Amino acid sequence: MSELKVYNSLTREKEIFNPITHGLVGLYVCGPTVSGESHLGHARPYITFDIVYRWLMHSGYKVRYVRNITDAGHFEEEGRAAEDKISKKAILEQLEPMELVQKYTNLFHWAMHKLNNLDPTIEPTATGHITEQISMIEKIIADGYGYEVNGSVYFDVAKYNTDFSKKDEPYGMLSGRVLDEMIATTRDLDNQTEKRNTADFALWKNAPPEHIMRWTSPWGMGFPGWHIECSAMSTKYLGSEFDIHGGGMDLLFPHHECEIAQSNVCNHKIPARYWIHNNMITINGKKMGKSYNNVITLTQLFSGDNPVLQQAYHPMVIRFFILQTHYRSTLDFSNEALQASEKGLKRLWEAYENLKKLSMISDHQSMVNTELDTKVNKLLNEFDEFMNDDFSTAKVLANMFELVPVINGIKDQHIAAGSISAETMELLKQNIQFFVEEILGLKSESETDNNKFDGVMQLLINMRKDARVKKDYATSDKIRNELQTLGIQLKDDKNGNISYVVN
RNA sequence: GGUUCCGUGGCCGAGUGGCUAGGCAGAGGUCUGCAAAACCUUCCACAGCAGUUCGAAUCUGCUCGGAACCUCCA
Numbered sequence: 001m002s003e004l005k006v007y008n009s010l011t012r013e014k015e016i017f018n019p020i021t022h023g024l025v026g027l028y029v030c031g032p033t034v035s036g037e038s039h040l041g042h043a044r045p046y047i048t049f050d051i052v053y054r055w056l057m058h059s060g061y062k063v064r065y066v067r068n069i070t071d072a073g074h075f076e077e078e079g080r081a082a083e084d085k086i087s088k089k090a091i092l093e094q095l096e097p098m099e100l101v102q103k104y105t106n107l108f109h110w111a112m113h114k115l116n117n118l119d120p121t122i123e124p125t126a127t128g129h130i131t132e133q134i135s136m137i138e139k140i141i142a143d144g145y146g147y148e149v150n151g152s153v154y155f156d157v158a159k160y161n162t163d164f165s166k167k168d169e170p171y172g173m174l175s176g177r178v179l180d181e182m183i184a185t186t187r188d189l190d191n192q193t194e195k196r197n198t199a200d201f202a203l204w205k206n207a208p209p210e211h212i213m214r215w216t217s218p219w220g221m222g223f224p225g226w227h228i229e230c231s232a233m234s235t236k237y238l239g240s241e242f243d244i245h246g247g248g249m250d251l252l253f254p255h256h257e258c259e260i261a262q263s264n265v266c267n268h269k270i271p272a273r274y275w276i277h278n279n280m281i282t283i284n285g286k287k288m289g290k291s292y293n294n295v296i297t298l299t300q301l302f303s304g305d306n307p308v309l310q311q312a313y314h315p316m317v318i319r320f321f322i323l324q325t326h327y328r329s330t331l332d333f334s335n336e337a338l339q340a341s342e343k344g345l346k347r348l349w350e351a352y353e354n355l356k357k358l359s360m361i362s363d364h365q366s367m368v369n370t371e372l373d374t375k376v377n378k379l380l381n382e383f384d385e386f387m388n389d390d391f392s393t394a395k396v397l398a399n400m401f402e403l404v405p406v407i408n409g410i411k412d413q414h415i416a417a418g419s420i421s422a423e424t425m426e427l428l429k430q431n432i433q434f435f436v437e438e439i440l441g442l443k444s445e446s447e448t449d450n451n452k453f454d455g456v457m458q459l460l461i462n463m464r465k466d467a468r469v470k471k472d473y474a475t476s477d478k479i480r481n482e483l484q485t486l487g488i489q490l491k492d493d494k495n496g497n498i499s500y501v502v503n
Numbered sequence: 504g505g506u507u508c509c510g511u512g513g514c515c516g517a518g519u520g521g522c523u524a525g526g527c528a529g530a531g532g533u534c535u536g537c538a539a540a541a542c543c544u545u546c547c548a549c550a551g552c553a554g555u556u557c558g559a560a561u562c563u564g565c566u567c568g569g570a571a572c573c574u575c576c577a
Contacts, residue, residue: 324526
C-alpha cells in the first residue's frame with residue numbers, strides 16, 4: 001500500500017505522514033463555539049477531519065481524536081463591550097450561560113450524528129480546563145513572555161519573535177506573516193493602551209462584576225483569552241508535541257499562530273507536526289460566516305426552512321456534497337449544486353444496493369472479459385492510493401461512479417455475470433462496501449429500513465406484477481402512480497422484477 | 504496596503520508537462536404495454552497575452568477578475 005501523504009500548512013508541502021510514536025496518532029481539531037447554532041460552514045471541518053480520523057484508523061493507527069467545545073465565551077476585540085459573546089446572548093435570551101451552552105452543544109451533537117461523523121475520543125470543554133489554562137499563563141509570565149495590566153494578561157509577541165527567531169521559529173511561521181510588517185499595517189483600534197504592542201494578544205482578560213462568566217485567577221476575576229484553551233487542552237491530552245492539528249483555514253491566523261507561540265513558550269516545542277486546514281464554504285463567492293450574514297444553519301438545511309433554500313437537503317446529501325470536493329478547495333453553495341449532489345448520491349447508493357444483491361455466479365472463468373476485469377481492479381485498487389494522497393475523496397467518488405455502470409450492467413444483464421472473475425466481484429463488493437460506509441461514512445437516506453414496511457411493499461409489487469400479467473394496466477399503473485406521489489418509486493427491470501426506492 | 508490563494512465546458516467540481524476525471528443538466532439511441540429507472544453514444548473546457556519546451560490547462564512573467572486572512576469566525 002502507498003504511504004499516506006498530507007499537505008502540511010506549516011511547510012506548504014505535501015509530506016509523507018510519520019507519527020511521532022509508532023502506531024499512535026494524536027489529532028486535535030478546533031471545535032465549535034457553542035454560543036450559537038452550527039451552520040453549513042461548520043459542517044466542513046468536522047466532516048473533513050472525520051474522514052482523516054476514519055482513514056488513520058483504517059491505516060492501522062490507534063488515534064486519539066480530541067475536539068474541544070468552546071463554551072467559555074471569547075470576548076470581542078478590545079474596545080467593544082467588555083462582555084463575551086455567550087454572556088451577551090444569555091441576557092438577550094433570558095437563559096443561564098450554562099443553559100445556553102448546553103442547548104447549542106446538544107444541537108451540535110445532533111447535527112454531527114445526522115452527518116454521520118464519528119464522535120471524537122475526547123471532547124474537552126474550555127470551562128472544564130480553567131485551572132490548566134491559568135497554569136499555562138503563569139508559566140508564560142514566569143518565562144517573561146506575558147505581562148499583567150489591570151487584571152488582564154497579554155502575550156508579548158515582539159519579545160517572543162525576537163527570541164524564537166533565533167531558533168528559526170518566528171512568530172508568523174505558520175501563516176507566513178512577518179511581525180514587523182504586521183505592526184506597521186495593523187489597524188488602529190480603540191483602547192489598545194493596555195497592550196505594549198498591537199500584535200500582542202490576551203491570555204487572560206479582566207472581567208467586571210456584571211460579566212456573567214468569570215473565574216478567580218492570580219490576576220483577579222476574569223476569563224481566559226482567545227487562544228489559550230486549545231494550547232492547554234491539546235497539551236494535556238496529546239502532550240507537548242503531537243501529530244496533527246486541524247481546523248478551518250480562517251483559524252490559521254491568528255488562532256493557530258498564537259497557539260504555537262503559547263505552547264512553544266511553555267513546552268519548548270512547536271505543538272503539532274502536521275497542520276491541516278480545510279477551505280471555506282462560500283455562497284455566491286463569499287465565505288459563509290456570521291460576519292457576512294449569509295449563514296444557513298444545519299437545522300435549516302435539513303428542513304429547508306431558509307429563504308435561499310429551494311428544498312430540504314438530507315444530511316447525507318450535505319456530506320456527499322462536501323466529499324465531492326477536495327478539502328483544500330473552496331466549495332460554493334447553490335441549490336443547483338446540492339440538487340446535483342442529491343441525484344448523484346441517489347445513483348451511487350442505488351448501485352451500491354444493487355451490488356449487495358448481486359449473486360456470485362461467475363464460475364465461467366472462460367467468459368471473463370480481461371479488459372473489464374483489469375479496469376475494475378484498477379479502479380478499486382486506486383481507492384487506497386487516492387485516500388493516501390491527501391485524502392482525495394473526490395477521486396474515490398469519481399472511481400465509484402465509473403464502477404456504477406458496471407454494477408448496473410451486471411444487474412440488468414447487459415454485462416454477463418461472468419465477465420469479471422469471482423475474485424474481482426468479491427473485491428468489488430468488499431471495497432465498495434468498505435469505502436462507502438466505513439471511510440466516506442455514507443449511510444442510507446431512507447429511514448424505512450424495516451421488515452414490515454418491506455413486506456407491505458412486496459405485497460404491492462406482487463399485486464402490480466399480477467395486474468401486468470393480466471394486462472390490467474389500469475390497476476398496475478394506479479399502484480405505480482399512487483406510490484409515486486407518496487415518494488416511492490417502482491422500477492421495472494428487464495427480467496420482470498420490480499424494485500422500489502423511497503425518495 | 505500586507506500575507507496567502509484561486510480563475511477548468513450550461514452548473515458543480517478532479518487534475519497535472521504528452522495518456523479525454525467524475526457528478527448534474529442537454530442531445531440521440533437501446534430496453535419497456537406506457538413511463539420511470541438502467542444501459543450505450545454524444546455536444547460543450549482549461550480567464551487573457553507573451554515566454555520556456557519537441558510538446559502546457561499543467562512551468563515562468565505580465566494583465567484582467569475573484570476570494571480568504573490581517574478583528575470573533577470552520
